[in-house]
Amino acid sequence: MTEKNIAYLRTSEAPTLPPPASEVGIRGWLWKNIFASMADYSSVSKTINSILMTILTVGSALFLYWIIAGLLDFTLFSATFSDPEGVKREACVVNAGACWPYVQAKWYQFMYGFYPAEEVWRVNVAMFLLAVGIAWLVFPMPRRGLVAALMLTAFPIVSFVLLNGMPIEHDGDLGKVFAGVWFPLIVAGVVGAGWFLARDGRLGEVAAAVAPILLMAAALFGLFAFLPLITAALDIALGTEVVETNQWGGLTITLVVAIAGIVASLPLGMLLALGRQSNAPILKYTSVIFIEVVRGIPLISVLFFASAMLPYFLEPGVDFNKLLRAMIGVMLFSAAYMAEVIRGGLQAMPKGQYEGGMSLGLSYWQQMRLIIMPQALTTVIPGIVNTFIGLFKDTTLVLIISIFDLLGMMNATLTDPTWATPTTAYTGYLVIALIYFVFCFGMSRYSVYMENKLHRGHR
Amino acid sequence: MSEQVQENAPRGGMTVSDQVAIEINGMNKWYGQFHVLRDIDLTVYEGERIVICGPSGSGKSTLIRCINALEEHQQGSIVVDGTRLTSDLKNIDKIRSEVGMCFQHFNLFPHLTILENCTLAPIWVRKIPKKEAIETAMHYLEKVKIPDQANKYPGQLSGGQQQRVAIARSLCMRPRIMLFDEPTSALDPEMIKEVLDTMIELAEEGMTMLCVTHEMGFARQVANRVIFMADGQIVEQNEPEEFFNNPQSDRTQQFLSQILGH
Numbered sequence: 001m002t003e004k005n006i007a008y009l010r011t012s013e014a015p016t017l018p019p020p021a022s023e024v025g026i027r028g029w030l031w032k033n034i035f036a037s038m039a040d041y042s043s044v045s046k047t048i049n050s051i052l053m054t055i056l057t058v059g060s061a062l063f064l065y066w067i068i069a070g071l072l073d074f075t076l077f078s079a080t081f082s083d084p085e086g087v088k089r090e091a092c093v094v095n096a097g098a099c100w101p102y103v104q105a106k107w108y109q110f111m112y113g114f115y116p117a118e119e120v121w122r123v124n125v126a127m128f129l130l131a132v133g134i135a136w137l138v139f140p141m142p143r144r145g146l147v148a149a150l151m152l153t154a155f156p157i158v159s160f161v162l163l164n165g166m167p168i169e170h171d172g173d174l175g176k177v178f179a180g181v182w183f184p185l186i187v188a189g190v191v192g193a194g195w196f197l198a199r200d201g202r203l204g205e206v207a208a209a210v211a212p213i214l215l216m217a218a219a220l221f222g223l224f225a226f227l228p229l230i231t232a233a234l235d236i237a238l239g240t241e242v243v244e245t246n247q248w249g250g251l252t253i254t255l256v257v258a259i260a261g262i263v264a265s266l267p268l269g270m271l272l273a274l275g276r277q278s279n280a281p282i283l284k285y286t287s288v289i290f291i292e293v294v295r296g297i298p299l300i301s302v303l304f305f306a307s308a309m310l311p312y313f314l315e316p317g318v319d320f321n322k323l324l325r326a327m328i329g330v331m332l333f334s335a336a337y338m339a340e341v342i343r344g345g346l347q348a349m350p351k352g353q354y355e356g357g358m359s360l361g362l363s364y365w366q367q368m369r370l371i372i373m374p375q376a377l378t379t380v381i382p383g384i385v386n387t388f389i390g391l392f393k394d395t396t397l398v399l400i401i402s403i404f405d406l407l408g409m410m411n412a413t414l415t416d417p418t419w420a421t422p423t424t425a426y427t428g429y430l431v432i433a434l435i436y437f438v439f440c441f442g443m444s445r446y447s448v449y450m451e452n453k454l455h456r457g458h459r
Numbered sequence: 460m461s462e463q464v465q466e467n468a469p470r471g472g473m474t475v476s477d478q479v480a481i482e483i484n485g486m487n488k489w490y491g492q493f494h495v496l497r498d499i500d501l502t503v504y505e506g507e508r509i510v511i512c513g514p515s516g517s518g519k520s521t522l523i524r525c526i527n528a529l530e531e532h533q534q535g536s537i538v539v540d541g542t543r544l545t546s547d548l549k550n551i552d553k554i555r556s557e558v559g560m561c562f563q564h565f566n567l568f569p570h571l572t573i574l575e576n577c578t579l580a581p582i583w584v585r586k587i588p589k590k591e592a593i594e595t596a597m598h599y600l601e602k603v604k605i606p607d608q609a610n611k612y613p614g615q616l617s618g619g620q621q622q623r624v625a626i627a628r629s630l631c632m633r634p635r636i637m638l639f640d641e642p643t644s645a646l647d648p649e650m651i652k653e654v655l656d657t658m659i660e661l662a663e664e665g666m667t668m669l670c671v672t673h674e675m676g677f678a679r680q681v682a683n684r685v686i687f688m689a690d691g692q693i694v695e696q697n698e699p700e701e702f703f704n705n706p707q708s709d710r711t712q713q714f715l716s717q718i719l720g721h
Contacts (some may be wrong), residue, residue, distance in 0.1 A: 355529055356566030360580035360632060361556030370579060375570050454570075 074098055076424070088418045098427040099419070106413040110431070113249015118239070119165075123252055126159040130259070138446060139280065141221050152263065163256070211388040245323040249404040251435065253323070257330055257395040257405070262388050264331040269338025273346055276339065287339070294336035299401050302329045307401030326398045334391045341383035345376030378454045385447035389440045407432055466522070475683060479528060479538075479669045480636055486535030488518075488525065497691045506637075508668045510678040510699075513688035514714060519671045522688070523638045526669070540635060556584050558655050559629030563641040565621045567613040568653025573600065573624050574609040577631045585632065590697045592631070599627040603657050618663040623657050632660075637661065639670040673718060679703065687711045 021028060037053045040046045078097030092099035104108075109126070112120055133151040137144055248256070275287030294302075306325040349372055357367035376382070399408035410428045413419070490494040495518045503509060511519045523541050524530040525537060528544055528551045535623040537544040539554045566721055577596035581587045587595070600606045605616075605621035613621055629637060639658065643651040655677050662668055662681040672678070678685050678699050685702040686694045687710075695702070695711045703719075706712045 283503060350564075352562060352564050352566035353568065355562065356568065358529060358556060359527055359558075359560040359562075359566075360628070361552050361584045363552065366583050370583065371568050375568075378570065 014346045016104075024450035057385060075430070076425075088426075089421050092419075092421040092423065095423075097423065098430065099421055099423050100427070102413075102419045102421075102424050103429060103431050105419065106410070106428075109250055109409050110406060110435075111250045111415055112252050113404050114247045115243060115249070115252065116247065122162040122165075122243075126162045127255070128253075129456075130255070131153060161250065163243065163252075163424065164245070245321055246403075248323065250409040251406045253398070253409075254392075254406040255270060255441050256323075256397050257327055257398060258392045259333045260327045261330040261395070264385070265334035265338040265391065266384070268331070268335035269342050270373065273333060273342040276343055277346060291336045291339050294333055295340070297330070299333050299394055299397050302333065303397060303401050322401060325402055326401060330391065330395065330398075333394075334387060337387050337390075338384065341387055342376060344383060345378075345380035346372065347378050349376055381447050381451050383452070385443055389443055392439060392443070393436060406435060434438055475504050475506045479503070480540060482536075482538040483526075484536045486488045486525065486532050486537060486552065488521065488530065488532045488534075495691050496525070499535070499693060499713070501686070503636075503667065503669065505667050506665045507684065508662045508666075508682050509670065509684050509686060510682040511686045511688060512673060512675075512678070512714070513671065513694075514719075515687040516696075518691040519688045520640050523560075523640060523669050523671055526636075526638060527555050529560075552584075556580075556632055557634055558636045558638060559632060559634035560638040561629060561640065561642045562620065562627050563644050565613070565618075565625045565645075567621055567625055567628070569613050569657045570610055572610050573605070573616070576624060577628045578615065580628070581631050595633075596627070597632050598628045600624070602660075603627045604653075615661055617650060618646045619653045622646065622650075622654045623674070626654075626657055626661070636667045639668065639672065641671050641673075643672065643674055661690070675703070675719065687714065689714070 018024075034057065037055065038050050040050050074097045076097070078095050079100060080092045080095045080097065083091040083101035088101070088105075091101055105144045108117070108120075110122055115123060133147060133155060136147045137151065141147070148276065150409050272287045272291060275283050276291065278284045278287070280354070303326055306329050307322060353371055353375065354367060362370065396405055396407045398405055399411075404412055410432050414425055414428060468702050481501070483499050483501040486496060486499040487494070488611055499522060501522075511522065513519050521530055525532045526539060526544075531546075532544075542554055542557075544550060544554060548563055567573075568579070571579065574593065574596055577600065578589065578592040581592040581595060582589055585592075597606055597609065600609055603626055605620055605623055605627075608616055608620060608624075613624065616624065619719055626637075626642075642658070646654060651674070653672060658668070658670070658677065659681050670677075670682075682699050685695055685699050685714050686704075687702070687708075689710050695706065695708050697707075702711075703715065706715055
C-alpha cells in the first residue's frame with residue numbers, strides 16, 4: 001500500500017487449470033461428501049464435530065443396513081414364492097418370510113373386490129381408458145385440450161356405464177340410471193351457462209347467453225329421446241348387466257373415489273378460493289363458512305353421517321347410492337382443503353398483476369383465467385399435489401361405511417383361514433403399502449416435473 | 460378554476476387540437492378518512508403531453524389511476540373521450556380499453572412470452588383474430604426496438620426492455636390516451652434513456668399523454684404543460700419553460716430547488 005504506483009495491466013491471459021483431485025472422480029466425490037466432514041481434527045470444536053459426524057455416518061449406515069437386510073430377508077431370502085401343491089397355508093407356514101402365493105391368490109380381490117369375474121373386462125377397459133387419458137395429459141402430446149375435455153365429460157359417463165352397467169329391462173331402475181348420466185350433464189350445462197353469463201358480468205349479454213342455453217336444452221331433449229335407443233344398442237352390443245356398487249372393491253374403489261375427489265376438488269377449490277376473496281359479502285361468507293366447517297370436521301364423521309344417519313332423515317324408500325355419498329363427501333372435503341391451498345397462491349400474486357390486466361380492459365373472469373390463476377396455481381403446485389396425495393390415502397376411510405377399498409379389501413382377505421399364517425398380514429400390508437407408494441410417489445415426481453417445466457424461463 | 464385551466468391548456472404543442480380528451484371537474488377522493496385528492500379540475504386536450512410532478516404522497520399517481528378507474532373517486536366527474544366514468548362496469552371497460560397505462564413496475568405477465576403479453580388483450584378484449592394481433596404486436600415491438608425478444612419471457616429481459624414491452628403492450632390496444640405512472644423510477648440509470656426515447660417518439664406522433672415523472676429533462680423536451688401537485692391539489696400548472704424558470708408558488712419553488720438542486 002505504500003507504493004504510489006497502483007496502475008496494473010495484465011498482459012497475458014491467466015491459464016485455466018483443471019480442478020484439484022478432491023473435486024473430481026469417485027474418490028473426490030466420496031472424500032468431499034462423506035469423509036471430509038469426519039477428518040478434521042485441527043481444533044477442539046472441529047474434533048468434536050468430526051467425531052459426531054463419524055458417529056452419525058456409521059449410525060445411519062447401520063440403520064440402512066438393518067432396514068434393507070430385514071426387507072430383503074423378508075421379501076426374498078425367507079419368503080415362500082410358490083405353492084405348487086395348492087396346500088395354501090401349509091406352503092407358507094414353514095417359512096418366516098413373505099407369503100407370496102397368498103398375494104397371488106388374492107390379487108384379484110385387491111384389484112377388483114367382489115366384482116364378478118366374467119364382467120371384469122369392463123373394469124379393465126375403464127382403467128385402460130383412464131391410463132391412456134392420464135398418459136396423454138401428463139406427457140406433451142398433441143390436442144391435450146380436447147383430450148382433457150373428453151376425460152372430464154365423456155370419460156365419467158363411459159366409465160360409469162362400463163363399471164355399473166346399463167339396465168334397460170327394468171323400468172323401475174331406468175330413472176336411477178338416467179339420473180346418474182343426466183345429473184352431470186345438467187350440472188355441466190348450468191355451470192357452462194353460469195360461466196358464460198359471469199364472464200363479462202353484464203346483464204346485457206343475457207340475450208346472447210339464452211341462445212346456447214336453448215341449444216343445450218334442445219340437445220338434452222334430443223339425447224333424452226334417443227337415450228333408450230342408445231342404451232338398447234349398448235345392451236345388445238355389450239350385454240352389460242348391472243354390477244351393484246357394493247360389489248365393487250379394491251384398487252378400483254380407491255381409484256374411483258380418489259379420482260372423483262381429485263378432479264372435482266380443483267375447480268371447486270378455485271371457485272371457493274375466489275369466493276373467499278370476493279367483495280360480495282354473501283358469496284364471501286358462504287365460502288368462508290363452507291371451508292371452515294368442512295375443515296373443522298373429520299372426514300370419518302362425515303362419511304359415517306352420510307352412511308348411517310342420512311337414511312333416518314330421508315323419507316322411507318328414498319335412498320341414494322352409498323358409494324356416491326362417499327364420493328360426494330370426499331369431493332367436498334378435498335375442495336375445502338384445495339380452496340385454502342389456492343388462496344395461498346392468490347395471496348402471493350402481486351397487486352400489479354391485477355392492475356396490469358385491468359388497465360388493458362380485461363374483465364374479472366378474463367383476468368382470473370388468463371393471468372391470475374395460471375400463476376397462482378403454478379406457485380402452489382407442491383401444495384396442490386400434497387392435497388392430492390393426502391386425498392388419495394384418505395380414501396381408505398371409506399372402510400368406515402363398509403366400502404372395501406384397497407386396504408379394506410386386503411384386510412378382509414386376512415380373515416380367510418385357508419391362508420392364515422403368521423406372515424400373511426405383513427405380506428399383505430407390504431404389498432398394499434407398495435401400491436399406495438407407487439401412486440403417491442408418481443404424483444410427487446410429476447409435480448416436480450411440472451414445477452420445473454412451468455417455472456422455466458420466467459422465474 | 461376550470462376557466463383558468465382551459466386558458467392555460469392548449470398552449471405550446473403544434474399537434475394539440477381543441478377536442479377535449481379528458482375532463483375532470485370538482486373531483487374528490489378519500490382513502491378512509493384521508494382526503495387524498497381535493498377539488499381537482501383538469502381538462503386535457505387531444506394531443507396534449509402533460510407531465511405531473513410533485514412531492515411523494517401528493518396524489519399524482521392516484522390522480523392518473525382515477526382516470527382509468529384503477530382507483531374509485533367519490534365526488535365530481537371524470538369524462539374520458541366522451542364517456543363518463545361511473546360505477547357502470549361497461550363504461551369502465553370501455554375507458555380502460557381506450558386508455559393505455561404503463562406502471563412503475565411494468566406489471567408484465569411473467570408466465571406469458573413478450574408476444575403473448577402483447578396479444579392477450581387485443582385477442583380477448585378487442586376480439587381480434589390471433590394472426591392479426593400478432594402482426595400488430597410485432598409492429599409495436601419493432602417500434603420499441605425489441606422485436607427479436609418476442610419469444611422470450613419478461614424475466615429474461617432487462618428493466619428497460621421490460622418497460623418498453625409494457626409500452627408496446629399498451630399500444631397494441633391502439634389507445635387514444637396513454638398514462639404513465641413513474642415509468643422510469645424503477646430502472647437503472649443507464650436504462651432510463653431508452654424508455655424516455657420511446658416515450659418521446661410516441662409524443663412526437665401526437666399521442667395524448669399524461670405522465671407522472673421526475674424526469675425534468677423529459678418534461679422540458681416534450682410536455683405542453685407541467686402540473687405541480689402537492690397535498691392532493693393541483694398547485695400550479697404552466698408551460699414547461701415558464702414552469703421551470705418562473706415558478707409562481709412557494710411550494711413549487713421549494714420542490715424545484717430540491718429536485719434540480721443537485
